[in-house]
Amino acid sequence: MMPITIIDYGTSNLGSMKNMLKKLGVPSRFATTADEVMEAEKLILPGVGAFDSGIRTLRSSGMVDALNQKVLKEQVPILGVCLGMQLMTNRSEEGIEAGLGWLDAHAIRFRSEDHPGMRVPHMGWNEARALKSSPLIEESPERFRFYFANSYHVVCTDPNDVLLETEYSGFHFASAFEKGHIKGAQFHPEKSHRFGMWFLNNFALKA
Numbered sequence: 001m002m003p004i005t006i007i008d009y010g011t012s013n014l015g016s017m018k019n020m021l022k023k024l025g026v027p028s029r030f031a032t033t034a035d036e037v038m039e040a041e042k043l044i045l046p047g048v049g050a051f052d053s054g055i056r057t058l059r060s061s062g063m064v065d066a067l068n069q070k071v072l073k074e075q076v077p078i079l080g081v082c083l084g085m086q087l088m089t090n091r092s093e094e095g096i097e098a099g100l101g102w103l104d105a106h107a108i109r110f111r112s113e114d115h116p117g118m119r120v121p122h123m124g125w126n127e128a129r130a131l132k133s134s135p136l137i138e139e140s141p142e143r144f145r146f147y148f149a150n151s152y153h154v155v156c157t158d159p160n161d162v163l164l165e166t167e168y169s170g171f172h173f174a175s176a177f178e179k180g181h182i183k184g185a186q187f188h189p190e191k192s193h194r195f196g197m198w199f200l201n202n203f204a205l206k207a
Contacts, residue, residue, distance in 0.1 A: 003027035004204060005040035009061040011083065012048040017190040024197060026204040034066035042204070043067075043076060047083030051107065051152070052095030054083050064100070071102055077181045079203050085177070085184030086154060094152055102182050104157040110171070118169035121151040128164040128175045128187075135206035136163065136176075136183060136199070145195050146175070146187035153186060183207060 004021060006014055008030040021028045028044075031037045045067075047054050058064060070076040080088045089099045092107035099106075112118040128144040130137055137144070144164060153173040156162050163183070164176035177184045183203070189196035 001027060001204075002041040003029045004042045004044055005029055005031045005037065006044045006046065007037070007058075007063065007067070007084075008032050009047075009058045009063065011054050011057055012046050014046060017044065017046060017081075020190040020196060020200060021204070024201050024204065026201070031063065032061070034063050037063050037066035037070060040070055040076060043070065043078040044203075045078060045080045045084035045087065047081070047087060048149075049083060050094055051083065051086060051092035051099075052097045055087055055095075055097045055099060058087065067100070071182065075181045077203070077207050078183065079207070080184040081190075082150065082186060082188055085186055086152060088182065088184055089154055092152060103161060103177060103179055103184070105154050105161070105177065107152045107154050109152050110168070110173075115169045115171050118171065122148050122153075122168050124148065126166050126168060126175075126187075128166045131162050131165055132160070132178075134163055134178055136178060136202050138202060138206060140198070145192070146185075146189065146199075147191040147196070148175075148187045150186055154184065181207075 086107040088102045089105040161179045162174040163178040166175035175186045189199045
């Protein structure tokens with residue numbers, strides 16, 4: 001099995017992701033340079049924090065051109081996690097910078113003023129339901145349950161790109177998207193125990 005390449009651009013502690021993959025018996029390695037990205041057969045783009053600082057840091061790493069080559073031209077499977085999912089879109093309300101633009105979508109803040117009882121950020125465990133079939137969610141446990149930590153969520157221009165949907169204080173948002181080999185998860189699979197292990201295992205072996 002080829003290792004999964006985890007993009008390390010300095011925005012998050014990646015140890016938990018690597019440890020979760022290790023528990024699954026999935027080899028992984030970090031990429032900090034364009035040359036290391038070019039060797040990738042499968043990619044994970046993580047991230048925490050603000051959109052603008054995240055995309056600026058990623059660009060300053062010198063890896064964006066290599067990522068575009070792998071994702072857009074070679075169509076290497078990639079999973080964006082949390083901020084990484086949002087960076088794959090066109091833009092975010094959180095800032096002014098353009099995203100990677102791999103998926104026609106954008107990120108917006110939860111409108112707590114429109115939903116009584118909604119707290120922002122959305123923190124903790126929540127369930128998700130599938131809106132379409134995918135190898136990424138095959139052989140599921142009895143339910144989808146993941147750990148979230150997000151103030152913003154992704155809105156896909158094409159609703160067919162939404163893979164999982166989550167309800168929070170009466171509001172439904174895309175908790176995962178999938179367009180071919182480009183996949184994103186708003187939740188943290190590396191913090192989601194057996195549910196996250198199942199999700200990452202499917203990405204490693206089937207996606």
